[in-house]
Amino acid sequence: MSEPHADLTRQLGLFPATNIVIADMIGAGIFTTSGLLLLELGSPLLMIALWVGGGILALCGALCYGALGAAMPRAGGEYAYLSELFHPLLGFLTGWISFFVGFSAPLAASSLGFSEYLARAFPTLALADNAVLWKKAVALAVIATLATIHMRGLAFGAKIQNYLTVGKVALIVALVAVGFAIGQGDLGNFQERVSSDAPDATWRAMGLSLMWIMFAYSGWNASGYIGSEIRSPRRNLPLSLIIGTGIVLLLYVSLNVLFVYAVPPGELQGTIAVGGLVASHLFGSAAERMISLLIAFALLSAIGSLIIIGPRVYYAMARDGVFFKSVARVHPVRRVPSTAIVWQCLIAGVMVLSGTFDQILTYMGFCLGIFPILAVLGVCKLPRDANGTSRSVLYVTAALIFAIVSFAILVLAYFERPLESSVALVTVAVGIPLYLAFARSKAKDVARYGRTNEKGVGP
Numbered sequence: 001m002s003e004p005h006a007d008l009t010r011q012l013g014l015f016p017a018t019n020i021v022i023a024d025m026i027g028a029g030i031f032t033t034s035g036l037l038l039l040e041l042g043s044p045l046l047m048i049a050l051w052v053g054g055g056i057l058a059l060c061g062a063l064c065y066g067a068l069g070a071a072m073p074r075a076g077g078e079y080a081y082l083s084e085l086f087h088p089l090l091g092f093l094t095g096w097i098s099f100f101v102g103f104s105a106p107l108a109a110s111s112l113g114f115s116e117y118l119a120r121a122f123p124t125l126a127l128a129d130n131a132v133l134w135k136k137a138v139a140l141a142v143i144a145t146l147a148t149i150h151m152r153g154l155a156f157g158a159k160i161q162n163y164l165t166v167g168k169v170a171l172i173v174a175l176v177a178v179g180f181a182i183g184q185g186d187l188g189n190f191q192e193r194v195s196s197d198a199p200d201a202t203w204r205a206m207g208l209s210l211m212w213i214m215f216a217y218s219g220w221n222a223s224g225y226i227g228s229e230i231r232s233p234r235r236n237l238p239l240s241l242i243i244g245t246g247i248v249l250l251l252y253v254s255l256n257v258l259f260v261y262a263v264p265p266g267e268l269q270g271t272i273a274v275g276g277l278v279a280s281h282l283f284g285s286a287a288e289r290m291i292s293l294l295i296a297f298a299l300l301s302a303i304g305s306l307i308i309i310g311p312r313v314y315y316a317m318a319r320d321g322v323f324f325k326s327v328a329r330v331h332p333v334r335r336v337p338s339t340a341i342v343w344q345c346l347i348a349g350v351m352v353l354s355g356t357f358d359q360i361l362t363y364m365g366f367c368l369g370i371f372p373i374l375a376v377l378g379v380c381k382l383p384r385d386a387n388g389t390s391r392s393v394l395y396v397t398a399a400l401i402f403a404i405v406s407f408a409i410l411v412l413a414y415f416e417r418p419l420e421s422s423v424a425l426v427t428v429a430v431g432i433p434l435y436l437a438f439a440r441s442k443a444k445d446v447a448r449y450g451r452t453n454e455k456g457v458g459p
Contacts, residue, residue, distance in 0.1 A: 010228070010229055010231045010233075011229055011231070012226065012229050012236075013230075013236060014235075014236040014239055014240055015162070017223045017226070017230050017240035018223070018240040018243050018244045018247075019162050019165040019166070019244075020165075020222050020223055020226065020240075020244075020305050020308060020309065021219060021220065021222040021223050021240055021241060021243075021248075022168075022169060022244045022247055023164065023219075023222075023301040023302055023304060023305035024218075024219030024305035024306065024309060025217060025218070025219035025222070025244065025245070025248040026168060026172070026219075026248060026251065026302060027106060027109075027110045027113075027216075027219070027299060027302030028106070028109045028302070029216025029217075029218070030251075030252055031113065031117075031273070031274060031275050031295055031298075031299075032113065032272050032273070032274070033212050033213070033216055034047065034256055034259050034274050035268050035272060035274050036212065036270065036272070037209050037213070038194060038265055038268055038269040038270075039194070039269040039270045040205045040208060040209050041206070041209055042193055043193050043194070044189065044190055044192065044193075044265050045190055046206075047209070047256065048256050048257060048260065050206065050209055050210055050213055051213060051252055051253050052253055054210055054213035054214055054216075054217050055217065055248070055249030055252060055253065056249075057210075057214065057217075057401070057402060057405055057406070058217040058245050058248075058249065059220075059242070059245050059246065059249065060376075060398040060399070060401050060402040061221060061372055061376055061398075062220045062244075062245040063238075063241075063242065063395065063398045064375075064376040064379045064398055064399045064402065065078075065081075065220075065221045065224045065375070065376070066239075066241045066242060067238065067379050067382065067395050068081045068375065068378055068379060068382070069223070069224040069233065069237040069238065069241070070233060070234040070237055071382050071383075072084060073228065073230065073233030073234070073237060074316065076091075076095070076225060076227075076312060076313050076315075076317065077221055077224040077225035077227070077312075078094050078221065078224070078371055078372060078375040079091045079092075079094050079098070079313050079316055080227075080316060081375045081378050082094055082371065082378065085378040085381045085382075086374065086378065088320070088322065088435075088439075089432070089435050090371070090374060091317075091322075092317065092323075092434075092435040092438070093371065093428055093435065094371035095313050095314065095322075095323065096428075096430075096435075097367050097368070097370070097371065097427065097428060097431070098310065098313045098314075099313075099314060099344075099347070100347065100427070101363070101364050101367040101368060101424075102310065102313075102367075102368055103309065103310030103313070103344060104310065104344050104347040104348045104351060105348075105351060106218075107143065107303060107307065107310070107348040108139070108348040108349075108351035110299050111139035111142045111299075111303055111348070111352060112135065112136075112139045112352060114139065114142055114296045114299040114300065114303070115134075115135040115136070115138040115139045116135065116273060117273070117275065117276070117293070117296040117299070118138060118292070118293070118296045119131065119135055120273060120288070120289075120292040121288075121289045121290075121292040121293045121296065122289075136353060139352045140352055140353075142300070142303060143307075143345050143348055143349060143352070144345070146300070146303050146307055147307055147341055147342070147345045149304070150304065150307045150341060151336060151338055160304065164297075164301035164304060165301045165305075167297065168298040168301045171294045171297065171298060172255065172298070175255075175291070175294070176251075176258050179258045179278075180258065180261070183262060183281075183282030183283060184262075184281065184282055184283070184284075185258075185261035185262045185281070186261065186264070187261065189260050189261060189263070189264050189265060190260055192264060192265045192266070193265065194265045194266055194269050203412055207408065207410075207411070207412020207413045207415075207416060208362070208416040208417060210409045210413075211362070211365040211366065211369060211409050211413040212362075212365055214365065214409065215364060215365040215368060216252070217245075217248070217252070218368055219248075219305070220244070220245040220248075221241065221372065222241075222244070222305065222309055223240040223241055223244070224237065224241065225309045225310075225312045225313055226309065228312075229312075258278065258282075259274055259278050262281045262282045263277055263278055263281050275291055275292060275295040276288045276291060276292050278291070279291030279292070307341060307345065310340075311327075311340030311341045311343075311344055312337060312340075314327045314337070314340040315328060315330070315340050318340075321438065321442040322435060322439065322442065326339050327339050327340045327343060362413065362421070363420040363421075363423055363427075365413070366410060366414070366417075366420065366421045366425075367424040367427060367428070369409065369410050369413075370410070370428065372402070373402070373403045373406045373407055376398070376399040376402045376403055377399055377403055379395045379396060379398075379399045380396060
């Protein structure tokens with residue numbers, strides 16, 4: 001049994017907090033988007049340049065979130081930042097988007113990605129008559145297993161997460177090192193070009209490509225969501241964001257250089273499961289099973305991090321009275337937001353069963369790109385003494401770079417894919433009447449009791 005008034009406790013040091021950032025970032029995006037990017041851009045060198053640019057943009061965001069998190073080390077991340085520095089409506093909307101798009105949808109995608117790579121490793125299972133049902137069953141089982149692990153407590157879950165993340169990073173480093181050392185690649189691939197469909201749409205294609213890349217980098221703000229559970233947050237929270245994002249930037253660029261080295265651009269373009277294709281080119285078809293299993297293993301870490309991070313956002317919203325009050329419940333012994341974990345995994349399970357998530361990559365990218373723009377600008381509103389240097393030229397410059405470039409990406413992506421982008425905007429708009437309903441309920445509670453109910457308010 002759980003109680004809504006129990007509090008989260010500070011249990012995480014720098015190492016596990018950094019691991020959560022790395023685990024959340026390295027997910028399905030890096031293993032599925034490079035072939036699509038090459039199809040849009042036509043040039044492998046341009047694709048790699050955009051991966052570098054996206055990483056630098058993520059570092060700018062991480063720097064700003066580090067300042068925000070040090071000044072406001074609370075659960076909820078940008079929900080807390082936007083609510084306190086701008087307006088509770090903006091905080092609610094970012095949490096609303098996170099509920100469906102920020103965490104539940106990537107959780108479904110990563111679990112489906114795990115089952116796809118597992119099927120590639122064991123092709124006889126993939127060719128079975130019930131292969132689709134088998135893949136969905138595996139995805140659901142992975143979500144349920146990792147949710148059970150993280151329901152046992154943050155300390156236990158973080159220990160498992162540490163092993164998964166260290167293993168994932170080691171595997172990627174080994175793949176890059178061995179691939180360049182003994183793999184069968186060709187440096188001439190970097191000079192080849194895939195013809196673009198529409199030369200006059202280059203800027204729009206670059207905007208859409210960067211939005212996909214930023215989706216792959218999403219997670220650079222991960223430890224901000226668990227600010228209430230990080231020890232010495234003024235030091236450890238910013239460091240975990242910067243160190244984690246920097247490591248992932250190096251890994252992503254190295255992987256993409258390896259992808260191009262291994263496979264001619266004409267064959268790589270449009271491919272989604274790039275890991276298996278690259279392995280077969282580098283080491284022969286026999287290595288495809290091993291690499292596919294390693295990538296499936298890497299996705300386990302991403303799934304676990306999403307189960308850790310997402311529920312803390314909904315918990316923070318419920319504690320503030322702008323979400324379902326049951327979501328604020330924290331297990332009295334294990335100190336985890338147990339109800340929020342269950343709800344997120346149920347929604348992810350529905351998405352797995354729906355089978356439509358593979359069509360909404362652009363929708364997810366657009367939704368996730370909106371509110372970080374506003375959050376980083378919150379650096380300019382921090383008190384001058386918050387975290388000592390939060391209003392320095394470095395932070396303000398990083399915030400402006402992130403906001404301007406991210407806004408340009410959204411505009412370009414909108415003109416390239418107006419349908420998916422419009423659906424994303426509608427999703428945000430739907431949250432406005434919901435916020436008003438929760439706000440009215442909260443006002444009634446305050447009027448009735450003279451203060452906000454500790455157990456949370458709302459429907």
